[in-house]
Amino acid sequence: xxxxxxxxxxxxxxxxxxxxxxxxxxxxxxxxxxxxxxxxxxxxxxxxxxxxxxxxxxxxxxxxxxxxxxxxxxxxxxxxxxxxxxxxxxxxxxxxxxxxxxxxxxxxxxxxxxxxxxxxxxxxxxxxxxxxxxxxxxxxxxxxxxxxxxxxxxxxxxxxxxxxxxxxxxxxxxxxxxxxxxxxxxxxxxxxxxxxxxxxxxxxxxxxxxxxxxxxxxxxxxxxxxxxxxxxxxxxxxxxxxxxxxxxxxxxxxxxxxxxxxxxxxxxxxxxxxxxxxxxxxxxxxxxxxxxxx
Amino acid sequence: xxxxxxxxxxxxxxxxxxxxxxxxxxxxxxxxxxxxxxxxxxxxxxxxxxxxxxxxxxxxxxxxxxxxxxxxxxxxxxxxxxxxxxxxx
Numbered sequence: 561x562x563x564x565x566x567x568x569x570x571x572x573x574x575x576x577x578x579x580x581x582x583x584x585x586x587x588x589x590x591x592x593x594x595x596x597x598x599x600x601x602x603x604x605x606x607x608x609x610x611x612x613x614x615x616x617x618x619x620x621x622x623x624x625x626x627x628x629x630x631x632x633x634x635x636x637x638x639x640x641x642x643x644x645x646x647x648x649x650x651x652x653x654x655x656x657x658x659x660x661x662x663x664x665x666x667x668x669x670x671x672x673x674x675x676x677x678x679x680x681x682x683x684x685x686x687x688x689x690x691x692x693x694x695x696x697x698x699x700x701x702x703x704x705x706x707x708x709x710x711x712x713x714x715x716x717x718x719x720x721x722x723x724x725x726x727x728x729x730x731x732x733x734x735x736x737x738x739x740x741x742x743x744x745x746x747x748x749x750x751x752x753x754x755x756x757x758x759x760x761x762x763x764x765x766x767x768x769x770x771x772x773x774x775x776x777x778x779x780x781x782x783x784x785x786x787x788x789x790x791x792x793x794x795x796x797x798x799x800x801x802x803x804x805x806x807x808x809x810x811x812x813x814x815x816x817x818x819x820x821x822x823x824x825x826x827x828x829x830x831x832x833x834x835x836x837x838x839x840x841x842x843x844x845x846x847x848x849x850x851x852x853x854x
Numbered sequence: 855x856x857x858x859x860x861x862x863x864x865x866x867x868x869x870x871x872x873x874x875x876x877x878x879x880x881x882x883x884x885x886x887x888x889x890x891x892x893x894x895x896x897x898x899x900x901x902x903x904x905x906x907x908x909x910x911x912x913x914x915x916x917x918x919x920x921x922x923x924x925x926x927x928x929x930x931x932x933x934x935x936x937x938x939x940x941x942x943x
Contacts, residue, residue, distance in 0.1 A: 588879045
């Protein structure tokens with residue numbers, strides 16, 4: 561997944577010869593699968609068409625990172641995958657169980673890397689095996705998350721958080737960065753799913769057919785611990801400070817602060833690329849297997 | 855991904871725009887016939903292949919690896935890219 565980020569206010573982008581041009585810079589199409597822009601860039605609708613025709617998705621981020629918009633090609637492809645996805649909804653418990661089991665394991669491992677060795681998930685894993693309802697799986701996940709975040713926030717410098725997970729809106733800098741990076745990665749997963757022909761709105765663990773892309777949220781579960789670890793690293797190294805956040809209606813990363821951590825996010829996406837490729841291949845395999853059983 | 859300079863000198867006027875078009879499709883910046891391009895192995899292979907399909911013996915294309923810290927004078931700006939082709943501004 562090649563990402564081009566042009567996070568600059570009040571610029572006009574133009575397209576010439578299969579490349580984006582702005583000021584004195586040129587980015588050929590071959591360098592991007594996804595183009596990230598802030599909401600104060602100008603791009604002509606005909607150029608949006610050109611980009612999406614080349615299968616380049618455009619992700620627009622608002623000033624305070626509290627809203628996102630994704631534009632992709634409207635071309636439908638791989639109808640067989642979408643159909644297989646639909647048919648496998650009958651077996652959604654198995655897939656939901658997979659996402660949460662992996663989530664629990666990866667979160668436990670992440671805590672261990674940071675010296676927290678006393679988290680035992682044997683009981684939860686046993687409960688997961690026997691769970692027959694999505695609500696029960698979500699319940700197990702919820703109770704684990706409380707335990708996890710308690711330990712997670714203990715590892716972080718005290719001045720950056722209130723000791724618990726908060727979202728919509730985030731109440732402290734750690735939660736602000738976590739939510740922001742979750743949202744960005746969720747969109748990257750969506751672009752990846754679309755490129756393979758999946759229907760991102762049809763999920764297993766998260767309720768399908770709601771306004772959000774439930775399948776992207778399902779897959780995001782597998783990557784949250786890696787994102788949390790990257791967030792931890794930002795605050796341990798003081799890459800961001802309290803001045804990089806605004807407190808208007810919740811705590812959000814400011815535009816200036818956002819620019820400081822683009823390279824960390826890019827590095828994270830790069831590190832996670834093989835795992836994301838694997839997980840999508842694995843998902844395809846699981847869906848096909850459930851279809852063969854039907 | 856590393857930064858390279860693509861420098862070309864094309865003998866025939868008909869081939870020149872074709873070579874130019876290819877070179878620009880790999881470049882993030884530069885000037886006239888000296889272009890800065892971040893390339894990895896696969897990009898390098900495809901660039902060479904595309905060029906070789908058009909180049910004749912009398913033409914010349916140099917692809918030169920650029921040091922991480924180059925000397926920039928005048929209004930020149932370092933072309934921005936990260937190792938996987940990401941541009942950050």
